[in-house]
Amino acid sequence: MNSCPFCLKIQTLAQQLAPDCVWEFPHSHLFLGKWQFYHGYCVLVTKTHARELFDLATEERAALFEELTLAAKAIHLAVTPLKMNYELLGNQVPHLHWHLFPRFESDPEKLQPAWLRLARAEQDPHALAQAMAGPETPEKTRARIRNQLQQLGANSS
Ligand SMILES: [Zn+2]
Structure with a gap:
């Protein structure tokens, strides 16, 4: 378990809240992800190490599903996408985590999985910069999602 990158990240959080952490729920952490082409993209990571x-x-x-739902609603309210995408994969890091991708009308590839763009980003520095660039600073996006979670009465711990 010690080699699991998410477990290591959670252990570090116990000492100091990571700057990319948007919210700590009772059973999970919500992090703002780096692919801000999908403005508001977050990853919800379970506190329990489970595959x-x-x-x-x-x-x-059941509690996690409520946290996932609240996180998605808060992101949706913060960035008003066309649709939220929920992805629970774990092929690279087998520790339960959901990728929450807001998808927008302006995306010419809106009918494709986000991963196609991200696979190109791994190969090409220009595509990488494009995939990471959001319309505002990550601090502002985090603050807006956090504000929505507060208004929704999300539990934290
Ligand atoms: Zn883990």
Whole structure:
């Protein structure tokens, strides 16, 4: 478990809140992700190290689903996308985490998975810069999502 990058990140958070952390829920952390072409893109990481949803206790899974839903709603209210995309993959890091991609009408590839653009970004510095550039600073985006979570009455711990 010590080699899991998300477990290491969570251990570090216990000492000092990471600047990319938007919110700490009872069962998960919400981080602003680096792909801000998808303005408001966040990753929700479970506090429990588990590979699969069925590895979690029923109560924890249900609570996590509420945290996921609140996070998505807050992002939606903050950046008003056409649609939220929810992706739970874990092929690279097998620790439960959801990628929350807001998708916008202005995206010429709005019918494609976000990963196609991100695969190009891994190959090409120009595409990388484009995929990481948002319309505002990450600090402003984090503050707006956090503000929505506060207004929604999200629990924190
Ligand atoms: Zn882990």
